[in-house]
Amino acid sequence: MNFALILFILSVVTGVAWVADKLVFAPKRKAAGIDRMPLWLEYTASFFPVIFAVFFLRSFLFEPFKIPSGSMIPTLMIGDFILVNKYTYGIRLPVINKKIVDMNSPERGDVVVFRYPKDENVDYIKRVVGVPGDVISYQNKRLTLNGQAFTYDEKPDYLDPEHMSYAKFYRESFPKEFGGVSHNVLNHPERPAGVYTQDRFPFYENCTYSMSGVTCTVPPGHYFVMGDNRDNSADSRYWGFVPERNLVGKAFFVWMNLGDLKRIGRFE
Structure with missing residues (x-):
């Protein structure tokens, strides 16, 4: 379901009714001494300010998403409701998704929402590991x-709540030469290292697969993304690179989790 398109249509329909009421119907009611709107106007023009506000906020500022799977555990849990900054990577026209104002580019370590390249009606969320020109190698996990090698600070084993199995828990850090950003990741030792x-x-030809993993060179205008739950994530290792045009925004805040209220405000 294209919710942006639905909101756009509702905004246009209710907006036309709102303008018509202000310019035509309201003066006629006033002249006739009638205070109340007709029912059809109450259910169109009256809702325009709210619908337009939601459409504007969702299209240009912030959009809510719900985490449907465990591919980003332990950073994001199933059932987390997150907010996504829609303007940090540039301002796009809603519905047609055309960028009109260029701003920042995704940085290594950003958690991004994007339209899945194989089905752009579906939104995915992953972490940016490689930017254009980077050579990313994932070998033996x-x-x-x-x-330059990432560093891994091992922590006590972690119970993956989606699969009810223990996983190796690490604090993974980018090389200092590339910012040194760190985040938590999971690895399941029983899963094979090969991809x-x-x-x-x-750009499949940019990748080399082996029994120990995969190495890819990120093409211009694309990004290499991975889930933090490394052995339970369908990501760039399997279906390829994310085009810049598919970016929706940067995830930055958990605003609700009905199953665990302690998750509110967390994002680590």
């Missing part, structure tokens, strides 16, 4: 970026 895919995605 360890990352390197342009030949296998039959999907010949755009």
Whole structure:
């Protein structure tokens, strides 16, 4: 369901009714000594300010999303309601998704929402690991970026609530040469290190697959993304790179989790 399109249509319909009431119907009612709007205007023109405000906020400022799967555990949990900054990577026209104002580019370590390249009606959320020009190598469940190794600070084992199994829990950090940003990740020791895919995605030739993992060179205008729950995430390792035009925004805040109110305000 294209919710942006639905809001746009509702904004246009109720907006036309609102303008018509201000310019035509309201003066006629006043002249006739009638105070109350007709019922059809109450259910159109009266709702225009609220519908337009929601449409504007959702299209240009912030959009709420619900986390449907465990691919970003332990950073984001199933059932988290998050807010996504829609303007940090540039301002786009809603519905047609055309960028009209260029601003920042995604940085390594950002958690981003994007339209899934294989089905753009579906939104995904992952972490940016590689930006255009980067060489990303994921071998034996360890990352390197342009030949520089990530560091891993091991923590006590973590119970993955989606699969009810214990996983290795690490604080993973980008190389200092590339910002040193750190975040939590999970690895399941029983899962094989190799990455296998039959999907010949755009720029597939930029990737080399082996029994120990995958190495990819990120093409211009694209990003390499991964889930923090490394062995339970369908991401760029399997279906390819995220085009810049598919970016929706940067996730930054958990505003609700009905199953765990302590999650509110967290994002780590």
